[in-house]
Amino acid sequence: MEPYWEVFMSDEIYMSGKEEEYLKAFEGQEADIYGIGYANIVVVDQADKHGADISWYPDTMTRFHRVKIFLPREAFVAGIRVYEFGDRPMLFVKSEWHRKLYTTNFSIFAMIDVRGMSSALRAGAVTPGMLLDLRSQIDEVASRYPGVSFVSFADSILLKTHWVPGYVRDGVKNTYEPEQVFLLFQEIREVFRTVLGLQVYGVFAQGANAFYEDPLHHISEVGNHISLNSLGLPFAQIQKIEDAARQAIRDKLHDGHEVYIDGDLFLSLRFSEFEARDHWPSMKYQPKLYPGEADYYFGDCDQLVAQLEI
Secondary structure (H helix, E strand, O other): OOOOOOEEEEEHHHHHHHHHHHHHHHOOOOOOHHHOOOEEEEEEEEEEOOEEEEEEEEEOOOOOEEEEEEEEHHHEEEEEOOHHHOOOOEEEEOHHHHHHHHHOOEEEEEEEEEOOHHHHHHOOOOOHHHHHHHHHHHHHHHHOOOOEEEEEOOOEEEEEEEEOOOEHHHOEOOOOOOOHHHHHHHHHHHHHHHHHOOOEEEEEEEEEOOOOOOOOOEEOOOOOOEEOOOOOHHHHHHHHHHHHHHHHHHOOOOOOOOEEEEHHHHHOOOEOOHHHHOOOOEEEEOOOOOOOOEEEEEEOHHHHHHHEOO
16 A cells, blocks of 8 residues: 555444445435544555554544554555545554553653763762762652653653543543653752762653553562563664664764654643744654654753643
């Protein structure tokens, strides 16, 4: 299948009703072609015998939210295009896969890293006691964010938080609030400044989970195995952004900044004034697994938070 810019995707339960209305229209009868069921716009980025990489838009009413997902071959039912009506192609997918898409846990991921830790350690400016104090204060921050997983090292922290797209038919609400993760970054930044006297930067991305209905993380009964219940892909995505930013800094394309945000996540943020979003600088990077280039945006976290609707 060649990529289409905008393709409709719908649950298979509406396929027969759609067909009936089209047949009525072909026979000159009154028909309600567009009143059958619900269809969401997607973009087919690439497809092969295993399935299709698609860009899916779970919310375009309150924010511009695009998520890259994979439609497996076994979830695909049929594809139609009715040229007589000039309609876009429509994909029908398995009901169970469609429902899971809207009710499964997706995540926002972040990596917060300390600047100058190696130099501070060599100079004796960071002591074991300070690191214990750092850990205690991160515990205090984490206690106020029970919906976020924290995995910390002395010089970095990995964050993961869940969100659900929402499914009206089952009464499942959309829980996507990406703005909150930048408030959390501000708190963590202050802890590192206060305890270690060092600055931090953060890299942010979104992604799917390997275990759709499991909690944020898993800790084994013995306590020596921690799983984030996620593929490593989002963290590889974060690494790709960080590598691209480091190269851009070396090439003097931009200076070092406080936050680096994957383009899809950045564009989904709700700005108080829409035009403010257009003034943020961005650079290209090559995403992991997905075709084509993507953008990352960068700048100051306080400036970003001041422009957001929170």
